[in-house]
Amino acid sequence: MIFVTVGTHEQPFNRLVKKVDELVANGDIKEKVIVQTGFSTYVPQNCEAHKMMSFDDMQAALKKARIVITHGGPSSFIEALQFGKVPIVVSRQEKFHEHVNNHQVEFTELIAKRMNNIIPVYDIDDLKKTIDNYDEIAKTKNAGESSNNKQFNEKLGNIVTDLLKQ
16 A cells, blocks of 8 residues: 655645556556545545545554655654655645745755655656655665664754754
8 A cells, every 4th residue: 555645734735646646547556545635636536535634544554554655744754764664755846836945855855865764756757666666765775663763863853953053
């Protein structure tokens, strides 16, 4: 199962929701897909969709998922990491009116470089290739249930602190 979450930011993230729905429609994704659509206005026709999910439902989906695809909000991909997943991170971008600025792109780039525990996708057209090669890509990342969450959280905290000083 693939679980997609776009978080709760009030701007739509139609670009990601629509792309995943298209991949299912085209037969590029053959497994079940659950999408938490948030404030997206595009309604998936080929996936199980939920505007919002309870904490328990979100936790269950994260735990069960083979692949987690998330927006660039730290809380969303950290949660996936806590379940031993290597999340595919598709950041919201200002030029598509998905957020007020590009902080998600900048943060994703920083975490991918410093921590090497997420799989960033900056061009939505690369999502299919990333999903197709997920297992091989994930093996090259510093994540999984054996990762040291405390150390990760400390490093992440330092990164956030450094960003706030700039």
